[in-house]
């Protein structure tokens with residue numbers, strides 16, 4: 478891993494302007510995600526190139542303060558939220574300019590801090606379960622790591638899609654994941670889930686490592702594992718990242734063992750990198766306001782304490798989301 482020389486610091490930045498098709502958002506709160514510390518640590522450098530210095534931060538909630546030419550969906554004063562363009566970032570700042578296609582109207586029933594933690598994890602869960610796993614009513618779905626930022630939303634979205642959900646959690650997260658709709662909860666510190674579960678219709682892996690490998694063993698033949706924490710594969714490179722043949726070949730090589738393992742079990746394997754989408758955010762907002770989806774916020778930090786927020790997130794014990802408030 479190649480690290481950046483001066484990875485992260487607080488400093489004054491110029492206010493951005495809204496370009497064509499962009500809205501200028503006064504940021505009121507921003508969500509933290511593991512990708513933030515992975516980016517800071519240089520773990521994403523192979524696939525993500527930034528012109529340094531760059532304003533970090535991948536999701537936000539705030540108020541529209543200005544609109545660029547051609548903007549049709551938003552007006553000054555709208556309360557909005559967004560997973561910003563991952564090639565640009567920019568959520569950890571007082572203002573962000575974001576293309577309107579990536580922005581959604583904030584759920585009316587949420588405050589800014591609650592809404593700021595929804596875009597990245599919510600879109601990940603929605604796209605993983607609905608688009609990649611194709612979860613339908615009556616499916617039995619297994620989700621690793623149900624108590625975290627993505628897991629707390631994934632459980633609820635799988636239930637909304639009509640699935641019965643099994644998940645892993647420690648005793649610290651068990652009550653929470655049950656309250657969100659998980660029917661079967663396995664304490665991963667005491668038991669291997671592959672000793673208990675079998676014939677599942679799909680698995681959504683948020684943990685990676687041995688959990689990803691074990692998830693192949695609990696599925697029906699022909700079912701799929703979608704991971705967001707395991708090993709990227711050629712579709713990740715081509716479709717999600719738009720990389721060329723050389724890097725795609727590299728992803729093919731590093732994922733060969735895990736794809737072979739899946740093949741031997743008769744199941745499919747896909748590593749997904751979520752994509753920003755204002756349309757999907759509107760869907761999530763509708764579910765929140767309709768009472769079918771409830772964001773879970775673990776802690777809210779003042780923006781000045783963002784380093785503490787990073788340290789807390791990096792412990793990997795968060796129940797739901799970590800947010801900074803501006």
Ligand SMILES: NC(=O)c1ccc[n+]([C@@H]2O[C@H](COP(=O)([O-])OP(=O)(O)OC[C@H]3O[C@@H](n4cnc5c(N)ncnc54)[C@H](OP(=O)(O)O)[C@@H]3O)[C@@H](O)[C@H]2O)c1
Pocket residue numbers: 510511512597598601621622623624625626627628645646647648649650665683684688704705706749750751790793794795796797
């Ligand atoms: N590819 C993508 O587009 C994408 C998008 C979003 C996230 N991700 C990745 O998905 C992963 C999860 O993200 P997140 O935001 O949900 O992380 P997170 O909020 O930091 O997850 C922390 C939670 O995971 C639980 N946990 C830790 N180890 C576990 C294990 N072995 N089994 C079950 N639960 C465990 C912890 O609870 P206990 O300590 O109580 O067990 C804690 O509640 C990260 O690797 C992230 O980078 C990828």
